[in-house]
Amino acid sequence: MLIFLWAEGHNGVIGENGQLPWHLPADMHFFKTVTTGNTIIAGARTYRSFGRPLPHRQNIVVTHQAAANFPEDVIVLNSLTAVREYAAAHREEKLFVVGGAQLFIGLQDDVDWLYRTVIDANFTGDTWMPVIDYDKFQLVATQPGIRNDQNPYDYHFEQYQRR
Numbered sequence: 001m002l003i004f005l006w007a008e009g010h011n012g013v014i015g016e017n018g019q020l021p022w023h024l025p026a027d028m029h030f031f032k033t034v035t036t037g038n039t040i041i042a043g044a045r046t047y048r049s050f051g052r053p054l055p056h057r058q059n060i061v062v063t064h065q066a067a068a069n070f071p072e073d074v075i076v077l078n079s080l081t082a083v084r085e086y087a088a089a090h091r092e093e094k095l096f097v098v099g100g101a102q103l104f105i106g107l108q109d110d111v112d113w114l115y116r117t118v119i120d121a122n123f124t125g126d127t128w129m130p131v132i133d134y135d136k137f138q139l140v141a142t143q144p145g146i147r148n149d150q151n152p153y154d155y156h157f158e159q160y161q162r163r
């Protein structure tokens, strides 16, 4: 199954200068918890922002570049069609599409689940989540985030399943 996993601020902002617009360790912890042991699928820019393949999960990068440009244990897919074929062949697995915007735009009609962290704050940015048609999804879980010195925003976690 294909799952979008992302965090957004006001107006759906998700990125700035190739990085996240915020520092929110609780969300990074959530990301690690849900993706560990599963598969993450990242666009080349988002993959680059990690700085290395993320450990203890299958890393897939979507790029026009050759596989030789990436570490051997990274699966390189050269098109969204290749992502769809991979997803069809791994239906029982949790495949987390972790961005960025280019992948979220291109795979909107294919995604089965949405895992969204909503951050109730304004950030400047240069990358936004595409407008999702939430009528096509049902909110099945929501969990408040804990605001503290390290995580100085109001935020919560949501999970939606395609209807």
Ligand SMILES: NC(=O)c1ccc[n+]([C@@H]2O[C@H](COP(=O)([O-])OP(=O)(O)OC[C@H]3O[C@@H](n4cnc5c(N)ncnc54)[C@H](OP(=O)(O)O)[C@@H]3O)[C@@H](O)[C@H]2O)c1
Binding pocket: 005, 006, 007, 008, 013, 014, 015, 016, 017, 018, 019, 020, 042, 043, 044, 045, 046, 047, 049, 062, 063, 064, 065, 077, 078, 079, 080, 098, 099, 100, 101, 102, 103, 104, 106, 127
């Ligand atoms: N807040 C969040 O949850 C979140 C999540 C993820 C990312 N982000 C942020 O979003 C920004 C990155 O997003 P982005 O949209 O600019 O980039 P992106 O989607 O991560 O990567 C874009 C790259 O992916 C490859 N690509 C995209 N579509 C393709 C296709 N159909 N076939 C083959 N390759 C394809 C291309 O790589 P090549 O040029 O190598 O061919 C393209 O340049 C960063 O600021 C990042 O930190 C935020």
